[in-house]
Amino acid sequence: MTALPKILVAPTGARRGKSTHPALPVTIEEIIETCRACATAGAGGVHAHIRADDGSHSLDLERYRTLVARLEENFPGWFVQVTSEAAGRYDAADQRTLIRSLKPKAVTAAIRxxxxxxxxEPDAKALYHWARDNDVTIQHxxxxxxxxxxxxxxxxxxxxPGRSHQVQLVLGSYDGSKVSRPEDIEPFIEPMLALGQTQDFDWMLCAFGKEETDCLLRTLELGGKARIGFENSLWNRDGSVARDNAERVEELVSLARASGLKV
Known part of the structure; x- marks a missing residue:
């Protein structure tokens, strides 16, 4: 299992498009160029989504194969993770089929x-065990x-199975009905910490709105990793709309280093 990078950029997501922000990457070429800028800014990998020709969320196998191959070609050694997000368009069977067919090195899958x-549960258990046996890391x-x-x-x-697990925590919501607050992180991670030395958790957090930056800084202070980018937030710490994904990465890296945090 390859460890999560300190900072992972999530540049696209399943919902937002060019109408939300013109710099949100939709095509494979745009994703590649965005990743190049974000790698320079300090990101250690990408959480990647793909889109259909009409810009909608997709779990198309061939598009994913193309994107992963292009990312690995352009960024050797970079952490490349794909999503299996249903986003109201797919179901658990579709997700299992994608993961088994693509056999990615790293993939996210929501418990719910x-x-x-x-x-x-039986189908999920079979997939989780298959992933372990086939070196596919699922971030829960x-x-x-x-x-x-x-x-x-x-x-x-x-x-x-196993005792080493990657976890993605989601703090807040797109519509703002759940506000992202740094003080909510410690109660969220307490069930993992309560397992003590019996399990090892490599955990990451994402947050929404202008609160994203402070939540991610607190995450880094607590020993977690940060997922940042236009999938979750378009805003800088001061509330201004970011120029692009790279600007979000640049701000987090700068503030973290100023606080003495290693990123």
């Missing part, structure tokens, strides 16, 4: 999407404490 109910996405509690339960009962 991949295991929506008890009936989905938790949107709230309920997701976290389910994740811990799956680890304890063997649904998710």
């Amino acid at each position: 999407e991949l295991v929506p109910d008890a009936a989905a 996405i938790c949107f709230d404490l309920k997701d976290m509690e389910r994740l811990i339960g799956f680890i304890k009962d063997g649904t998710i």
